[in-house]
Amino acid sequence: MDDKPTDYPFEEMLKAAQAKIDKGMLVYQKFTCSGCGARLMIPEPNEFHGEADCASCGAWTNIREQGCNYQCMLVMHVGGGNGASEGQGYDNS
Ligand SMILES: [Zn+2]
Numbered sequence: 001m002d003d004k005p006t007d008y009p010f011e012e013m014l015k016a017a018q019a020k021i022d023k024g025m026l027v028y029q030k031f032t033c034s035g036c037g038a039r040l041m042i043p044e045p046n047e048f049h050g051e052a053d054c055a056s057c058g059a060w061t062n063i064r065e066q067g068c069n070y071q072c073m074l075v076m077h078v079g080g081g082n083g084a085s086e087g088q089g090y091d092n093s
Contacts, residue, residue, distance in 0.1 A: 005032060005039055007067035014048055020072045021046050031068035035059025041071065 008016070017027040026045035033040055036057040042049060050064040 005030070005069060007032065007069050009067050010048075010050065010064045013068055013070055017046075017048065017070045017072070020070075024075055025072045026075055027070050027072045029063075029068055029070050031061060031063045031066065033057065033059060034061040034066060045073075 007013075013029075017029070020027050028045055029042040029048050031040055031052065032038070033054040033056070035054055036059065038054060038056055040052070040054060040061075042052065051060055051062050053060050
């Protein structure tokens, strides 16, 4: 149906994801489990796997063959590490 997630060929996804990484973004690989159909995400940012297993059903998915997608997050550069909302108004470019 219409709510199926879109997946792209592995190599195509890698290229698009690499462009995001080059801009300083964190990219998480996403794919659909071939066993139970769950939408899964690789927990490590900027790591891309050709195959991966499912925490729910244990099935291995051949991501290279099946295709995948990604989700990217903009990294906020927070100095110091104490207090999350410090540095408001600074331009980090
Ligand atoms: Zn599964």
